[in-house]
Structures are given as structure tokens and as C-alpha cells.
Amino acid sequence: MNKPGEIRVIVLALIKDGDRIFVSEGYDPTKQSTFYRALGGGVEFGETSRIALEREFQEEIQADLTNIRYLNCIENLFIFDGKQGHEIIQLYQCDFADPKFYQLESLTFSETPEKKHRALWVEIEKFKSGELRLVPEVFFDYL
Numbered sequence: 001m002n003k004p005g006e007i008r009v010i011v012l013a014l015i016k017d018g019d020r021i022f023v024s025e026g027y028d029p030t031k032q033s034t035f036y037r038a039l040g041g042g043v044e045f046g047e048t049s050r051i052a053l054e055r056e057f058q059e060e061i062q063a064d065l066t067n068i069r070y071l072n073c074i075e076n077l078f079i080f081d082g083k084q085g086h087e088i089i090q091l092y093q094c095d096f097a098d099p100k101f102y103q104l105e106s107l108t109f110s111e112t113p114e115k116k117h118r119a120l121w122v123e124i125e126k127f128k129s130g131e132l133r134l135v136p137e138v139f140f141d142y143l
Contacts, residue, residue, distance in 0.1 A: 007086045011049040011056065012040035014071065014093045014142055017102050020121040021143065023134070030082040035133045038091075039119055041111075049090035060109045061119060064097035076136040091142065 015022040015038075023036040041056035043049050050068060057063045074089040096102060106120035124143050127134040134140065 004083070007088060009043045009049075009088045009090070010040055011043055011053045011090045011092065012038040013053055013057070013065065014038055014091060014139075015095060016093075016124075016143075017121065019124055021124055021127075022096075022101075022119065023122055025118045025120065026135075028080055030080075033133065035135045036122060036127070037135050038139065040089075043090065050092070053090075053092055053094075060111065061101075061107060063101055065094045066097040068092055068094040071142055074136065074138055076138075078136065089136070093142070 013022075022039065024039050026035050026037060027033070028035065039057065039060065040053060041060070043052040047055070050070070053068070054065060057065055069092060071091045071093050074091055076085075076087040076089055078085045078087075102121075104121070106118055108116055108118055110116050122132060126132045127140070127143075
């Protein structure tokens, strides 16, 4: 999450497998609602977004990526836990290098020792029907 008044630059990966997409599950305690977004993370000073993408996947789920292709830059203004957020998202489409990731239903990973998250495959139709919420909504343009 951003510091107040800060714009955060992040990188996200669109990874599809047929009619499924690989996402992480999040929860907004203020809205008391679950949401899903593509995996990725912050771009650090001095690194390119592509290097950040590969680093984040190694750090979080020990996965190598292949067929990495830049899609677009997305500006995302949002409210999370009652606070305004502002992100510049560098969006890439890619695949997992190791086919074992396509066999998983879900996995748990940690950004920090106290912050555990779940990543999972979700059928795209569940987002399109409104059964589950995908953020940011402009992400639908790339599915």
C-alpha cells in the first residue's frame, strides 16, 4: 500500500491457462470484501519493470517466467481500507516456465513473515459474471 500522497509504481503479470487466470486473493477490512488481482509487486528504484516482475515472482513464489510480453501501462486510483491509493501499473503477459504451477489449485506465500497471501487459479467467467471481484476493473480489457 502507498504512503499517503505517494504514487506507487508496480508491475503485474497476466498469466492465463485456457479459461483460467492466476491471481492473488486480498481482503479489504473496511469494506469487508474479498478481491482478486494479478500477482506482482513494487518496482524498486534503479530496476526496470521487467526485472521487477521476475524478481517479485522469485521472491514470492519461487517461479521463473517465460514468454514475457509487455502489454500496457495502467493508472489505478482506488480506496483500500478507507485510504486513497494511487498506482502506476506496468502490465505484462507471461507464462510459468515450470509446468508444475499449472497443476496447482492454490499456494500460500508471504510478502513478510506476518503477511500471508493465497494465490490461485480462477475461472475468468467468475469475474465476468460478478461472482468474484477482479481489481483494477480495467484489467478486463486484457482478458
